[in-house]
Amino acid sequence: MPRRFSHSLPVLVACCGLTALYAGVHLTDYPLRVHIHTVSQHSHYMRGMLNFVDGEGRANLFENGEARGFDYSFRCGQRLMTSPGYETYPARWKKRGKELDMLRPIMGRPDAAGSCVLKVEMKDGAYFRHNGALEEEPVVMFKEWMAKHEYDPEHGRNEPVDPPATANPHQ
Numbered sequence: 001m002p003r004r005f006s007h008s009l010p011v012l013v014a015c016c017g018l019t020a021l022y023a024g025v026h027l028t029d030y031p032l033r034v035h036i037h038t039v040s041q042h043s044h045y046m047r048g049m050l051n052f053v054d055g056e057g058r059a060n061l062f063e064n065g066e067a068r069g070f071d072y073s074f075r076c077g078q079r080l081m082t083s084p085g086y087e088t089y090p091a092r093w094k095k096r097g098k099e100l101d102m103l104r105p106i107m108g109r110p111d112a113a114g115s116c117v118l119k120v121e122m123k124d125g126a127y128f129r130h131n132g133a134l135e136e137e138p139v140v141m142f143k144e145w146m147a148k149h150e151y152d153p154e155h156g157r158n159e160p161v162d163p164p165a166t167a168n169p170h171q
Contacts, residue, residue, distance in 0.1 A: 025103065030090035033062040033153040034102050034118075035083045037127050037134055043079065053079050058134060059118075060126050061100070062088065062154050066143045069123040069136055072100075076116035080104065086160060088153040097122060 041055030054075040060067040074080065081104070083089070091102040100118045126142035127134055146152060149160035 027090055030092045030101075030103055031154065032091040032093070032100070033088035034091045034100065035060045035062070035067075035086070035088045035153070036080060037082065037129070039080045039082055041074075041079060050078075052077055055080065057082075058127055059083075061091070061120075061122075062152075065146075065152065065154065066139050067126040067146070068139055069125055069127040070120040071123070072118040072120045074116055074118050076114070078104070078114050078116070080116065086151065086153070086158060088158065091118075 036057060036059045038059075039055055039057035041053050041057075043053050044051045052075055054073070056071070056073045057080070058069065058071055060069050089102050089104050091100045093099070094101040094117055098120065100120055102116050102118055104114055104116060123136065125136040125138050127136055128142065129135075146160075149162060150157055151160040
């Protein structure tokens with residue numbers, strides 16, 4: 001019996017770990033996903049220490065199986081980083097259509113996350129990169145691309161299947 005328990009414990013720990021990305025924060029509380037395309041920010045210091053960072057940018061919000069672009073502004077305790085590749089950050093509405101509460105990792109502390117509130121202005125389309133430029137396309141077209149490449153960050157499918165090597169406008 002003890003032997004059986006010792007084999008079950010790592011599985012139990014691993015399963016419980018899937019519900020929390022960072023210590024004390026449950027991903028189930030952050031069902032939305034944000035892909036940050038651009039960020040322009042300014043760091044403010046007090047007595048040589050980072051006090052806060054403010055800025056603006058453009059991103060996509062993944063909600064209910066589709067992506068919608070938004071412009072945002074923020075004032076947070078840490079710098080924001082653009083999303084590399086297809087990576088997204090967990091988020092939830094603080095004020096629907098106006099403010100998103102987004103989690104992002106804290107540099108140098110892999111087990112910790114910081115929350116940052118983004119003030120958003122939702123767009124009709126979704127943002128994507130094409131030949132290095134950020135462009136906007138109808139949500140329906142982006143959703144078709146997501147379906148074709150089985151890309152759904154809300155449900156753990158964080159990498160598209162068979163994206164075109166160099167002609168992928170959504171990278």
